[in-house]
Amino acid sequence: MSALEVEPGAAPESGLVTTDTLDNFDEMSCSLEEIKNENDATQEEETNDNTINEQFDDNGVNDNEFVNADEEFELNKEWIGKSKHVFVLSMAGKPIYSRYGNEDKLAWLFGVMQTLVSFTQSSDDCIQSIQAGNTRFVFLVKKPLILVTVSKTRESESQLKMQLHYVFNQITSILTLTRLNKIYEQRQNYDLRRLLSGVERLIDHLLTFSEMESSIMLGAVQCLPLASSVRDTISSAITGACSKIKNLVFAILLANNKLITLVRMKKYCLHPADLHLIFNLVQASESFKNSESWTPLCLPKFDASGFLYGHVSYLSEDCQACLLLLTVERDVFFTLSEAKQKIVEKLRRSNCLEAINESLGNPGESSASAGFVEIRHYLYKCKSTAQFYQPNLSPPYAQSKEPLIEIYKRAHHRLHNVSRPLKLIFERSANEAILAWDTKGFELFVVFEPLIDTSQAIVLIGKLLNWIKKKEERLFHLNAPTF
Amino acid sequence: MKHIVGKVVLLGFQGVGKTALVSRYVEKAFHPQKAPTVGASFFTCKVVKEDHIVTLQIWDTAGQERFKAMAPMFYRNANAALLIFDITSQLSFDSIKMWVQELKGNVEESMMLCVVGNKLDLNDQRQVSREEASAYSKSIDATYLECSAMTDQGVALIFEKLAQGLMRLQGLSSTLKIYEDDIMASSSELEATDIANEETVNVSIGSIAHGNTVNGKCC
Ligand SMILES: Nc1nc2c(ncn2[C@@H]2O[C@H](COP(=O)(O)OP(=O)(O)O)[C@@H](O)[C@H]2O)c(=O)[nH]1
């Protein structure tokens, strides 16, 4: 294969935390205190007093829900036929979330799950998964919650577990881990749903996102293709308007689930898993459209113990890119609102809004239109910048994406199988051929026409990498600008 | 022309139609299946009344319990509060009463209170009678109005009453911004009610998370 000196999409510095899929998902950093200590002396009175004052009134909460007469209710064909169920419950077995059906009606089921977990815990063990026919039960016991998935999809145990981690992080992102822990320290039997109303939508959306997009599997984000000069102008419009604002940690501009730019406070990077939660929040919240919003937001990988505050708005009616300005200060809405106005004016004057719209309106190149007719689709991830690129879908996947996603998930699993990781896979079936390649700098998954032969595939891969390299400035966010 | 800039906060239980009401007025539209508000949204609009231009800076808060600790940030320094309930839900009316207690306990400046019963189009499912709501409103010195954000019935009147209320607050409130000429107003509109400068009681990151700064009897 043709040797490239540096893999496409690599950059000396990255605004995103470098990821090697699935590794160390539990690691979290604590950056909030650091920022607050370093960046200001003005907030001395902030005692960060963590006492909770939950009012534990029990209105309408029935502790005896476990003996539920309606047990049979949810056991209908449609419910059973769902390809993937996801449940969240407290250590005490209280229902928190069910992807389908009403949690209260499923109390018996949550009881069974809790029993399984506590039974294995009583012998100092931890239940991981159960396989029954084509159904896989995967457990994630992450104090103070238990998360369970019951899946008939062909996703691997580690992929399913990853999704549960994301669900856990979604909940943390709403409440902070500190508060979540405090709640259950104070009362094991707390009904968390009262604090999570409206969050079901976010979890539903996140699960669909993890099933329909490759980004969570890859641990990477896709960028909106833009000329590097345009992306740089956008970044400098943001730094220009924000450089004097203290305690601003991240400015993120995104559109259509793709990153346009990320500007950050020196020293801090954003973890792709946190960015995925932000994408999910923006996509699932139409309420951000038409007005400016101010919301607390915890980024669990960045700091699970506290909130950042976000000024969230779309650039303008004629440019549907969403700008998030995230700060550690809870009361600077108007400062950030002004900064946003300046950014938009600058972008308008420099024709960047048009450039963004143009890219959004363009379906993007398919693999065939770029000259690779034997390649149906591919995923290229640059590890050092945690970004990936994929061409536009083309037949036979243009109508339905699921089979393609399934092919990728299977290949990804085989490449990263913990007990037997592989570097290179080439596999041919009647329907397609897939090549999966894991190197130090990048990961590549390529789906070929089924009749391709090995040597031809290898030549094409070399050409493909060169093509991506040539386009890298457009396809990736190569700078890691800071305020 | 006198220009008044006043801050308005929308309070009320989740789902009563706060966002629907403000979008009906500001955007002239009703989106039936909109996702719930995240955090709080900020709108501005202008009402022209006699020789006054009244700019309303409106904070539409999320009714969810987890955002409750954020509310003081928005009602502190507010010049008016719209307390919205759903006429088909007694629970949402009770929730108004808790907000009123919280405001009385935490806001010193005089503030215009306006109670709004929304979803008037669902009159046949009414749970809170007009008499009960208006008697209660009277007892707290609030204006009482009913409307339907869906049909637009009564919506404009609410914002007119708000503007009138703010005009009457002139001289009574130190946080209300009044400009004799229009140009000055537009240049200092933002800093006028900048919560960053005026927030006196600090809500720490810790207490935002846990909601212990408010001593009202809510939740
Ligand atoms: N029938 C009816 N439904 C309404 C009215 N106003 C709002 N809604 C509905 O009530 C639900 C909640 O509205 P929303 O504005 O999000 O409530 P908020 O949580 O108070 O902001 C939505 O489904 C709206 O469509 C109304 O005047 N009549």
Ligand SMILES: [Mg+2]
């Ligand atoms: Mg709302």
